[in-house]
Amino acid sequence: MASDSGSSSGFLLELDDIRAGYGRAALVLRGLTVRVPAGAIVCLVGPNGAGKSTVLKVASGLLTPRSGRILVDGEDVTGRGPQRMLAAGVAHVLQGHSVFREMTVAENVLLGGYTLRDKALVAERAAFVRDLFPVVAQRWTSLAGLLSGGQQKQVEFARSLMVGPRVVLLDEPSMGLDPRATGVVFEQIVRMRDAGTAVLLVEQNARRALEAADTGCVLDLGRVHVSGPAEELLADSRLGELYLGVRP
Numbered sequence: 201m202a203s204d205s206g207s208s209s210g211f212l213l214e215l216d217d218i219r220a221g222y223g224r225a226a227l228v229l230r231g232l233t234v235r236v237p238a239g240a241i242v243c244l245v246g247p248n249g250a251g252k253s254t255v256l257k258v259a260s261g262l263l264t265p266r267s268g269r270i271l272v273d274g275e276d277v278t279g280r281g282p283q284r285m286l287a288a289g290v291a292h293v294l295q296g297h298s299v300f301r302e303m304t305v306a307e308n309v310l311l312g313g314y315t316l317r318d319k320a321l322v323a324e325r326a327a328f329v330r331d332l333f334p335v336v337a338q339r340w341t342s343l344a345g346l347l348s349g350g351q352q353k354q355v356e357f358a359r360s361l362m363v364g365p366r367v368v369l370l371d372e373p374s375m376g377l378d379p380r381a382t383g384v385v386f387e388q389i390v391r392m393r394d395a396g397t398a399v400l401l402v403e404q405n406a407r408r409a410l411e412a413a414d415t416g417c418v419l420d421l422g423r424v425h426v427s428g429p430a431e432e433l434l435a436d437s438r439l440g441e442l443y444l445g446v447r448p
């Protein structure tokens with residue numbers, strides 16, 4: 201379903217030297233560079249207030265950077281708003297729960313495809329997400345409000361995939377979930393990646409997220425402080441102590 205070509209640089213999404221902030225307040229991002237290869241999970245970790253959610257807002261067009269460039273598949277898309285970023289292939293799953301509880305799982309998922317005119321494409325994508333997220337298929341006609349938090353998160357993932365994005369931005373997908381549900385949600389994130397959608401992920405639960413990710417970026421003071429293969433970050437005791445809640 202999703203393109204896995206990537207640009208000539210090999211990156212699907214590039215945030216290059218981004219400076220961004222809110223109103224007249226001090227900058228939150230101060231020269232941040234993050235690159236997401238096609239078919240990869242990239243995870244941003246860092247202390248509270250480091251600007252992780254702000255990175256996703258810049259990437260999805262919710263917040264226009266003061267300077268720097270955003271590239272999707274090599275094309276400069278800096279300054280485009282959320283709708284045009286979605287059209288460019290960037291979908292944003294916001295923090296917290298956003299399912300419509302009084303609507304069925306099917307209605308929630310199909311809302312994600314409301315901009316699509318081609319009914320056959322909608323049916324094809326609905327079949328794809330039902331296959332990818334078994335709980336979505338099993339609970340298709342249930343009211344979404346009756347599902348557990350982890351199941352609702354999967355409905356949100358399924359809804360975001362209906363537009364056929366190239367990269368999905370996930371903000372704290374494990375928020376409010378118990379460890380078992382968190383495990384299932386991360387398994388599903390890996391399945392999304394394996395099915396061809398790149399993922400840029402922000403997580404408080406840094407250790408669990410890095411276990412699922414290919415690349416990790418540690419944010420501090422509005423920049424990427426360290427980045428590299430997720431398993432190397434996990435093995436770095438100094439980083440573990442500072443950012444991952446691991447005591448030496």
Ligand SMILES: Nc1ncnc2c1ncn2[C@@H]1O[C@H](COP(=O)(O)OP(=O)(O)OP(=O)(O)O)[C@@H](O)[C@H]1O
Nearest residue numbers: 222225228246247248249250251252253254255404
């Ligand atoms: N809408 C907003 N208006 C003004 N300031 C904001 C807004 N959203 C975030 N900020 C500020 O930007 C800074 C970075 O916030 P952000 O939510 O990006 O950090 P974070 O790393 O995701 O934090 P957390 O882990 O606590 O979610 C914080 O100082 C925050 O107060």
